[in-house]
Amino acid sequence: MFISSKKSISLIFFLVTVCHINADNKAKPNIVAKRDTANIYKEMFNDSSDDLMENHPADDIYNNIWTCDRLNPYKIPVDSLPDTVRIDVKNFHLPVPGIITSDFGPRKYRYHYGTDLRLAVGDSVHVAFDGKVRIIDYEARGYGHYIVVRHNNGLETVYAHLSKVLVYLNQDVKGGDVIALGGNTGRSTGPHLHFETRYLGNAVNPANIINFNVGRVHNDMYEMTKRKSFYYQREVQALKAAKYYRVRKGDTLSQIAMRNGTSVKNLCRLNNIKSNKKLQLDQKIRIW
Ligand SMILES: [Zn+2]
Known part of the structure; x- marks a missing residue:
């Protein structure tokens, strides 16, 4: 059947309008339903988080725990970890190009759970892997301004003594993104980045994973074992005693x-x- 060009334009306009209305009708109830379900869950579990229904990196490892108020809310003792965990670290970016000024290990009266890297106040601090910002906080007698990021590979990283934070809570970040400017805030005697790598809240010596001299990981897969990665727990116990x-x-x-x-x-x-x-x-x- 022949349709005049005027008629066919009207038909296209009609179809586009109908499809648009249908799309609108389909989309709206879904959004409302998602919010309603989230609210029901919140009431059921008395949960105060804003995004209960949202997925976070490595949710399966972290048992869906996502909170912005504690560095280690998981409280998983090292003894309860699997003997060996393989972590994909190939998409690594060096947070700052600085040299190590202090290693992971025992300090005089406490344990130092990170690697300190030299920088100048205002230098860019890059996030080590893809992930999502879990904590932005300030500790006058400790980390100063700091950020904790959960990564898709299961690790969490800490960036401390910052002068300025450039990301917001729950922001998705790509490995290498600038997330902050370096500084000298908190318990710090000179500008540096205090950098930590943690798995389920337990600190792992970053130098086990990263060769800071060349700015690359030792291996694309980091094999975390209780014996090699958590040897330091004995030193921690000795310091406590x-x-x-x-x-x-x-x-x-x-x-x-x-x-x-x-x-x-x-x-x-x-x-x-x-x-x-x-x-x-x-x-x-x-x-x-
Ligand atoms: Zn430090």
Whole structure:
């Protein structure tokens, strides 16, 4: 059948209008239904999060826990982790090109759960992998301004002592994106980035995964094992159990050793000092 061009334009216009109305009718109830369901879940579980129905990176590993108020809300002891976990780290981007100024490991009275990288205040800080921003917070006596990102590969990374945060909570980020500017905020004695890698809340030495000298990962797949990745837990326990003695006037190392049932050799090892070290008044000496 022949249809005049005027008629065919009218027909197309009619069809487009009908399709548009149908699309509108289809789309609207879906959005409303999703919101209603989310609200019902929120009421049922008394959940205050805004996006209960939304997927977050590595939800299966993190048992759908997504909260912006604690670094480690998971409380999974290392003993409960699988013996071996393989993590795809090939899409890695170096957060800052700086050299390491302090390694992961025991500090004098506490444990240092990250790698410190030198930078200048205002330098760009890049996110290590694809993921989503889970925490943006400030700790005056700790991290200063900091960001925690959950990655699709199951790791979480921490960026601390920042001068400026350039992302917002729950923002999706691509590996290499600039998420902040470096700084010297919080407990920090000079501009640097404190960078952590964590799995289910448990810190893993970033240098196990990344060769910071060349700015690349050691291997595309990081094999995380209890024995190799969490060896440091014993050191953490020893630090927690450590006892200290405050030096009084006239004290000598041998007196302190004798009074506390230990040896000068032990005191030197625990405090990383020489036996002829001159003691300062009020100095804290670790005795075991
Ligand atoms: Zn640090």
